[in-house]
Amino acid sequence: xxxxxxxxxxxxxxxxxxxxxxxxxxxxxxxxxxxxxxxxxxxxxxxxxxxxxxxxxxxxxxxxxxxxxxxxxxxxxxxxxxxxxxxxxxxxxxxxxxxxxxxxxxxxxxxxxxxxxxxxxxxxxxxxxxxxxxxxxxxxxxxxxxxxxxxxxxxxxxxxxxxxxxxxxxxxxxxxxxxxxxxxxxxxxxxxxxxxxxxxxxxxxxxxxxxxxxxxxxxxxxxxxxxxxxxxxxxxxxxxxxxx
Numbered sequence: 001x002x003x004x005x006x007x008x009x010x011x012x013x014x015x016x017x018x019x020x021x022x023x024x025x026x027x028x029x030x031x032x033x034x035x036x037x038x039x040x041x042x043x044x045x046x047x048x049x050x051x052x053x054x055x056x057x058x059x060x061x062x063x064x065x066x067x068x069x070x071x072x073x074x075x076x077x078x079x080x081x082x083x084x085x086x087x088x089x090x091x092x093x094x095x096x097x098x099x100x101x102x103x104x105x106x107x108x109x110x111x112x113x114x115x116x117x118x119x120x121x122x123x124x125x126x127x128x129x130x131x132x133x134x135x136x137x138x139x140x141x142x143x144x145x146x147x148x149x150x151x152x153x154x155x156x157x158x159x160x161x162x163x164x165x166x167x168x169x170x171x172x173x174x175x176x177x178x179x180x181x182x183x184x185x186x187x188x189x190x191x192x193x194x195x196x197x198x199x200x201x202x203x204x205x206x207x208x209x210x211x212x213x214x215x216x217x218x219x220x221x222x223x224x225x226x227x228x229x230x231x232x233x234x235x236x237x238x239x240x241x242x243x244x
Contacts, residue, residue, distance in 0.1 A: 026061035038062075040071040044082045053082045080114055100154070102126040107153035110135045 026038060041055025052059055053075060062070045075082055106125035109116065110132070116124070118132045125132075138156055142149040150156050183194050203211045219225060 022057050023060050030065050037071050040073040042075050043072045044075045103153045106132055107135055110139050
């Protein structure tokens with residue numbers, strides 16, 4: 001049941017795998033040491049069902065290697081408490097959860113409506129108690145307004161920015177300050193070849209898809225579509241002259 005117990009967020013396979021590269025690394029460990037075992041996966045037994053609540057990537061590595069002797073540990077709590085257990089286990093330094101994954105897990109726990117303390121949710125998701133308090137406050141505001149809360153924390157944050165443009169400006173100013181600390185002043189930035197480095201860094205950080213979204217956002221914000229279209233037409237004319 002990865003939709004419930006895969007604490008890292010939506011998986012790209014039915015088995016709850018989020019990071020295929022991590023599965024490949026685990027397979028390398030299994031192949032490198034004959035008879036080697038990975039850490040036990042965690043199983044919740046409900047009547048006749050054995051439910052995997054932690055270790056989706058390890059389980060997938062064993063499955064691909066056709067290993068049937070998979071070490072397990074059994075969780076003795078309730079299915080509800082197993083939600084917290086999944087978050088606690090995934091917050092350990094095996095394949096560290098990103099900050100965004102931790103936040104989404106915390107929001108999922110808040111949406112569950114279970115009577116956990118803020119501290120339990122914070123520990124179970126690997127976030128601060130302050131963030132849990134903020135999430136609960138936002139959750140109550142949706143219910144008070146008779147609205148269905150968004151299914152992801154990312155949607156909540158996006159809605160906050162749309163409702164309060166000043167919040168977006170404040171965050172942009174904070175990020176600009178952090179970028180300045182990393183790359184220096186604008187004058188030294190443009191004169192030392194750091195423009196290209198920053199571009200490559202953005203691709204390295206977010207991948208090509210995020211870089212394209214960022215590029216489009218910059219073009220929109222600066223109103224450069226007409227200039228790009230004109231430049232494209234000039235390039236086509238130059239190519240026609242070369243062919244002639």
